[in-house]
Amino acid sequence: MTGPSPxxxxxxxxxxxxxxxxxxRGDLDGAEALLATFPSDSDKARAFCLxxxxxxxxxxxxxxxxxxxxxxxxxxxxxxxxxxxxP
Numbered sequence: 001m002t003g004p005s006p007x008x009x010x011x012x013x014x015x016x017x018x019x020x021x022x023x024x025r026g027d028l029d030g031a032e033a034l035l036a037t038f039p040s041d042s043d044k045a046r047a048f049c050l051x052x053x054x055x056x057x058x059x060x061x062x063x064x065x066x067x068x069x070x071x072x073x074x075x076x077x078x079x080x081x082x083x084x085x086x087p
Contacts, residue, residue: 013054015037017051019034022034056071
C-alpha cells in the first residue's frame with residue numbers, strides 16, 4: 001500500500017496552513033470551507049500533523065531547543081489556554 005503522492009501531500013499541507021491563516025484573520029467561514037475540502041479525516045489529520053512538524057522544526061532551528069523541550073512547552077501553553085477564563 002502506498003500513501004498519497006508528494007504533490008497531493010504538499011497541497012493538503014498548504015490547505016491546512018490556509019485554514020490557520022483564515023482563522024488568524026478572523027475568516028471563520030473561509031476556514032470552515034477549506035476544512036470541508038479535505039477528502040477524509042485521515043487526510044486532514046495527516047496534513048495538520050505534517051504542518052505541525054514543519055512549524056515545530058522552524059521553531060527548533062531558531063530557538064536551539066530540542067523537540068522534546070518544545071513539546072513540553074507547547075503542552076504547558078495548551079494547558080494554560082484550556083484553564084484560562086473565557087474572553
